[in-house]
Amino acid sequence: MAEWLNILLRSIGLFILVLLFARLMGKRQTSRMTFFDLITVIVIGVLTAAISLNLVNVLANGLIALAVWVFAPIGMYYLSIKSKMIRDIVQGRETVLVNHGKVLEDKLMEVRYTPEDLLSQLRKKNVFNFADVEFAIMEPSGEVSVLLKKDKQPITAKTLGVSVGHESVPQTVILDGVMMDEPLTAMGLNRQWLHTELEKIGVAPENVFIAQVDSAGQLYVDLFNDAIITPKPKTxxxxxxxxxxxxxxxxxxxxxxxxxxxxxxxxxxxxxxxxxxxxxxxxxxx
Structure with missing residues (x-):
């Protein structure tokens, strides 16, 4: 078999195999990667490339190594769910960087952070004055979580003692000009109601790019033609x-x-x- 054909077939097979492995390893791999996750992904990528380019003389040996680096992390994650000790080893532990408004220099050294790094992370949380911070904690993923001091926290309805109504998830009832019956039924509505609401604002269904209905029964519409301004819901x-x-x-x-x-x-x-x-x-x- 020609070498280029061998590489092509290996690459196609490995592409499908790695795609299946990625599904097995779960969404957590891409959403919140820890340092261990990063190492795992890099090793899997290197092994896949080596096998694909025929740099591994024995295909079975390469597949065995790839399987180990896929299923071993999966096993470790399942064990970490059951054991906090293993979870701390695999994922790491959170580190307090600011405690009661005091920056802990020894903890910064522990996570290899400079003062500039800390200030940069605080700015990403829209905190430009470190004196406003009550607690700052580095999560195992490397992200810094920030709690502001009481007098610096944003005002909420609970702070003001105001009760607010509960919201449910808005339902998309039109997508690319096509009415969707299932979301309408979930809201207790039908196409006749939707036609009536669209007639109130003078819009045809086929001209609607996206339409959603909120928990109060208000219809929000975005048209294909952005130059047309639709009135706000008044329900x-x-x-x-x-x-x-x-x-x-x-x-x-x-x-x-x-x-x-x-x-x-x-x-x-x-x-x-x-x-x-x-x-x-x-x-x-x-």
Whole structure:
């Protein structure tokens, strides 16, 4: 067999084999690589290239070495799930770099970090003043996690004591101009509802690049033609205004009627609508 054909067949076979190995080793390999992961990937790449270029005289020996470097890490990962000691050996342990606002110089030396390296990592977390940091920890993957001091943390709804509504994942109902029935059904909607919503903004389905529906039933649309500006969804605003109007009307009718029973009914209705508005306001006004 010609050498070029041998290399071609080996390369195709190894490509398929490494692809299967990559699936076996899991997504973690590419998402958050530790130093051990990096070494494993490099060795697998070198072995694959050597076998592919016929630098390994005996094909079986090369495949055995490749299998060891694939299945041994997989075994180590499974063992690390069961044992923290093995997990610390394989993945490493986190290192505290800043503790209660104090930079730990000995820990910086331990992870081979200069002060410039630490400041650079803090800037990547949008922290430009190290005095704002309460804790900074280097994770086993090498990423630095930062906790700001209490008075420097961003204000949240919980900080302000404001309750907010729960959000569910938006559903994509149109993609490349094609309506998708399964997401519509998951939201309890249908194509007729979608056509009606698109007619409100004067858009045809075939002109829509992406359309999504959020948990409140609002439709967000992106068109193929970026020059066309579509109006923002008003479902929440209209519902809030309608409820406010109903509540105001009930209060007005209660003041206008002279019948005690009717006045009581209007007052109770206005009170119920006020309670409903208080509960829905975090969802409708955000």
């Amino acid at each position: 929440k605003d209209l519902l809030y205004v309608t409820l406010k109007k109903c509540q105001a009307d009930c209060e007005l009718y209660a003041l206008g009627t002279k019948k005690k029973n009717a006045k009581k009914i209007y007052q109770e209705s206005a009170l119920e609508l006020t309670e409903i508005l208080d509960e829905l306001e975090p969802l409708l006004k955000k």
